[in-house]
Amino acid sequence: xxxxxxxxxxxxxxxxxxxxxxxxxxxxxxxxxxxxxxxxxxxxxxxxxxxxxxxxxxxxxxxxxxxxxxxxxxxxxxxxxxxxxxxxxxxxxxxxxxxxxxxxxxxxxxxxxxxxxxxxxxxxxxxxxxxxxxxxxxxxxxxxxxxxxxxxxxxxxxxxxxxxxxxxxxxxxxxxxx
Amino acid sequence: xxxxxxxxxxxxxxxxxxxxxxxxxxxxxxxxxxxxxxxxxxxxxxxxxxxxxxxxxxxxxxxxxxxxxxxxxxxxxxxxxxxxxxxxxxxxxxxxxxxxxxxxxxxxxxxxxxxxxxxxxxx
Numbered sequence: 530x531x532x533x534x535x536x537x538x539x540x541x542x543x544x545x546x547x548x549x550x551x552x553x554x555x556x557x558x559x560x561x562x563x564x565x566x567x568x569x570x571x572x573x574x575x576x577x578x579x580x581x582x583x584x585x586x587x588x589x590x591x592x593x594x595x596x597x598x599x600x601x602x603x604x605x606x607x608x609x610x611x612x613x614x615x616x617x618x619x620x621x622x623x624x625x626x627x628x629x630x631x632x633x634x635x636x637x638x639x640x641x642x643x644x645x646x647x648x649x650x651x652x653x654x655x656x657x658x659x660x661x662x663x664x665x666x667x668x669x670x671x672x673x674x675x676x677x678x679x680x681x682x683x684x685x686x687x688x689x690x691x692x693x694x695x696x697x698x699x700x701x702x703x704x705x706x707x
Numbered sequence: 708x709x710x711x712x713x714x715x716x717x718x719x720x721x722x723x724x725x726x727x728x729x730x731x732x733x734x735x736x737x738x739x740x741x742x743x744x745x746x747x748x749x750x751x752x753x754x755x756x757x758x759x760x761x762x763x764x765x766x767x768x769x770x771x772x773x774x775x776x777x778x779x780x781x782x783x784x785x786x787x788x789x790x791x792x793x794x795x796x797x798x799x800x801x802x803x804x805x806x807x808x809x810x811x812x813x814x815x816x817x818x819x820x821x822x823x824x825x826x827x828x829x830x
Binding site: 545546547548549551552566567570571587588589590593594595597598611614616655656657685686 | 712738
């Protein structure tokens with residue numbers, strides 16, 4: 530958030546952005562931007578006044594990648610609080626990741642499956658909701674009270690080789706792994 | 708909810724040669740490193756140091772989302788009368804999403820669209 534203001538100083542008064550996270554990298558030159566260090570497991574109404582998280586304030590709320598941070602019972606009220614902070618005809622967009630690995634060639638991926646199983650179990654022990662991505666639409670529609678809801682699922686490619694990789698590269702990689 | 712811990716600083720903690728947000732680790736909130744160690748590659752492009760720049764990884768993931776047209780809502784397309792849109796970015800990471808939003812704000816014709824999540828009409 531700090532970086533974007535430094536890069537586009539003339540835009541700071543055009544689109545004002547309040548950024549909320551638990552970890553903030555302060556940099557000098559902070560202008561018209563409002564970074565808030567806040568654990569979203571607590572109600573937004575309890576956030577310090579200087580964060581400007583008032584009701585009916587925002588035209589757009591962007592929320593993403595909170596799956597490992599938000600407690601299981603916190604998701605529904607959090608979405609309700611998002612809506613309370615939106616202006617009339619404002620929007621909420623959310624994206625969360627679900628770690629389900631598969632191969633387009635239908636090869637088994639036992640190592641990745643084992644990793645994701647362990648990760649999910651760890652999140653559950655931490656009182657998180659690792660499958661929140663599957664529940665978001667329902668929560669937004671029925672708990673957030675949003676009327677027009679669109680939900681999409683995207684496969685995200687991982688592990689692609691960089692273009693131009695040569696046979697020599699793969700030979701060396703295999704040799705190193707061996 | 709009054710007992711929900713809140714971060715008061717940006718202290719980090721070292722674990723397995725990586726730096727983590729101390730508050731996140733101590734309160735089971737975030738387990739992703741926050742250090743900024745560059746990845747080293749040898750001449751053939753093989754990573755010679757498994758430590759990654761977490762900011763770069765985050766930004767790379769953001770680009771993957773963009774390539775799939777995820778989270779690319781911009782205010783001007785759906786609320787053209789709003790001159791100074793107010794935006795809240797929760798879990799903003801490196802701020803790259805907001806950065807791109809501001810970039811588009813300068814060029815309102817160059818709009819990308821994903822189907823929006825529209826709140827219930829309050830009229």
